[in-house]
Amino acid sequence: MTSEYLQTVELDKAKKIVEELFTNFYTTKIEKINIERAHGRVLAENVYSPIDLPPFDRATRDGFAVKASDTFGANEENPVKLKCIENIEAGYIPKNTITEGHCARISTGALIPSGSDAVVMVEFTEKKNNDILIYKSVYPGQYIAKKGSDIKKGELLLKKNTILSPDKIGALSAVGIKEIPVYSKPKIAVISTGNELIELSENLKKGKIFDVNSYSIAASIEECGAKAINLGIVKDNYEDIKNMILKGLKVADIVVISGGTSAGKGDIVAEVIDDMGEVILHGIAMKPGKPTIIGKINSKIIIGLPGYPVSALIVFRVLIAPILCKITKAFKLKEKIVRLPISQRFHSTRGRLEFALVSIENNKAVPILKDSGAIASLAMSDGYIEIPKNVEIIEKNEKVEVKIF
């Protein structure tokens, strides 16, 4: 079983396998959520406006509601004199009808009184005793937003699969929709294995290190619009790993476990998965990431990432994230890529697709020459470059594509 690890498959084939697994074994569900929690979620259905918007004819300027015909011919020299019969504030219902020779003071957003068909801006009026002098004519409909002119009841407001950004949330609230149908986030359990790992809250003792992958992988999951359920650290022993995986399968749709994937003595993740279900793939022809495991237990997908934090993150990014983002639809997959000259000659492993972290300095891609065990590279990196398996050397100043994190 673990000998399968020696037979690596190409990354493209691994991607295909993961994609097929997600298609066959993950079913997208729909839930209704409150608008207050809708930011970043994805609409699961078309939304039609349940009301006319605006719901009534309303003033779009502060001024006077008039009969437009009363203002015809009015100008600076020859103002028209109208009698003001009411003051209509936003939110109130006018009591009177505007008849010839009359007007009403009106606020922006207030309901247009019956009989009126236009608003004169306050700047072009003057109050004189009980009269209002109008210095500018208006045409019928001027400064009035008609009922339903924005959107009509029953009209399509937002299409299914729209990402709910602040503007879209505004549109939903304008038509009074509080409960919103969205895709449920896939739940992904995150497990870190290793006797050497400790929680961030613990004291660092000799031989121990803080758990990185629980946090970096959970963050990557959330970045793809999925929900990470961090189950924490488990020791490198068969029973503990098995029980933790069982727990993950219970609470989540997918399990991601890191560490214990390679050929070491304590590296028993593949064995456990194989006993509980099926190891579909163990070993990808990529660097880092060679010992990656893809498996299935009771129709649920389980991914074993290499323990080294840089390896785990790169594998997640290139193998899992694109497919996860595709199913959540929460993230536009267009990767940010910049083409930059490389700052120095770079040697790559012959015969293996390689991913190398780089930082960007003075408009150059600077390779971070540390191995995947080096944590500081995570802090220094801006992105990574992909070196095809048949390329051994990238010459200084050759242009490379940097995929930004």
Ligand SMILES: Nc1nc2c(c(=O)[nH]1)N[C@H]1C(S)=C(S)[C@@H](COP(=O)(O)OP(=O)(O)OC[C@H]3O[C@@H](n4cnc5c(N)ncnc54)[C@H](O)[C@@H]3O)O[C@H]1N2
């Ligand atoms: N004889 C061989 N040894 C190794 C091989 C190999 O092919 N033959 N592959 C190497 C490669 S490549 C990788 S990658 C690692 C991956 O091994 P594992 O997945 O079994 O990972 P571990 O041995 O458990 O851990 C490796 C390394 O990473 C640290 N680690 C693990 N988990 C975490 C975590 N959650 N947070 C922080 N650091 C973590 C761990 O302490 C180890 O230092 O194997 C190579 N060896």
Ligand code: MOO
């Ligand atoms: O394959 Mo490992 O994942 O080189 O770091």
